Amino acid sequence: MAVEMLANKRVLIIGATGGIGSExxxxxxxxxxxxxxxxxxxxxxxxxxxxxxxxxxxxFQMDVADAASVQSVADQLHQELGQLDILINAAGVGYLKKFENIELDDFSRLIDINLKGAFIVMQAFLPPMKDAKKGLIINIPGVLGKAPMAAAAAYAASKYGLNGMVKSLREELKRTQVRLTNLYLGGVDSAFWDDIDMPVNRDKFISAQEAGRAVWFLCQQPTSGVVSEMVIQPFNHQVI
Structure with missing residues (x-):
């Protein structure tokens, strides 16, 4: 059934080189x-x-924080395809640090990629979807886009912003069939944790394969409805 639902669908994954995107x-x-x-x-x-x-x-080699880079890819794809059926934004960066240890440049980078990057991407790829009045956009704010955590002030700021932006955009798109889904993943065993100085048990985390499977599942939404939000967390990590 999944093959039938996605066969010939025009799908772009941004952040395809990351653990979740590649899976x-x-x-x-x-x-x-x-x-x-x-x-x-x-x-x-x-x-x-x-x-x-x-x-x-x-x-396409592309930097979501570079508007010209994103628009160039969008122009190429729209010229070839007309519009995308599914846009998956899996790009993002992150770190966890105590508030007083956050460098301004690092804070700016989180905002530039996680928040402004998502803004740039959706502005570039949304118009043809709006014109066609159909399409699906999947973003991944993660649980830190809707629940607080110590040492996550900077990262959560970027993800809460993404959450709010998508929910507000959803209100603008109510008269279309363009659907927006936020995927809230918590505790994924990915490269995110490689440089985090925090005692965590990654053996109990969600695997990148299962996180990728969640994205794949969301691509198969029926046209008669929408999964506005999906939350997946490890049992030992449940905060929502």
């Missing part, structure tokens, strides 16, 4: 979608494309 890409590619991949690292992007058997001309 989602494998499943979506296996569902016979017309899959396109974007990411900052050209070598990693090629590796993901090869693993998913996605043609290299379906890949």
């Amino acid at each position: 989602a890409a494998k499943l979506i590619a296996g569902s016979k979608a017309r899959l396109y991949l974007a990411g900052r690292d050209a070598d990693k992007l090629k590796a993901v494309a090869d693993a998913c058997k996605v043609p290299h001309d379906h890949t």
Whole structure:
């Protein structure tokens, strides 16, 4: 059934070189979608494309914080496809630090990528969806986009902002069939934790494979409805 629902759907994954994006890409590619991949690292992007058997001309080196870079990709895809059926924004950066240890440059980078980047991406790819009055956009604010946590002031600021932006945009799109989904993942065993100086038991976290499967599942929403939000957390990490 999943293959039937996604077959020939025009899907772009932004942040395809990350743990969640790359795992989602494998499943979506296996569902016979017309899959396109974007990411900052050209070598990693090629590796993901090869693993998913996605043609290299379906890949785009892109920085979500660079509006010109994003718009160039959007223009190319819209010229070729007309519009996307599904846009998945899996791009993001993060760290956890006590408030007094947060550097201003680091704070700005979180806002630039996690919040402004999502703004730039949706402004570039949304107009053809609005014109067609259909489409699906999936963002991943994570649980720190709706629940507080010590040492997460900077990261949560970027993700709470994303949460609020998407919910407000949803109000603007009510007269269309453009659907917006927020995926709140908590405790995913990904590269996010590699440099975090905090005692955590990653063995009990959600695997990147299961997080990718959640994205793949959300791509199969029926046209008669929408999953506005989905929350997935480890049992030992439940905060919502």
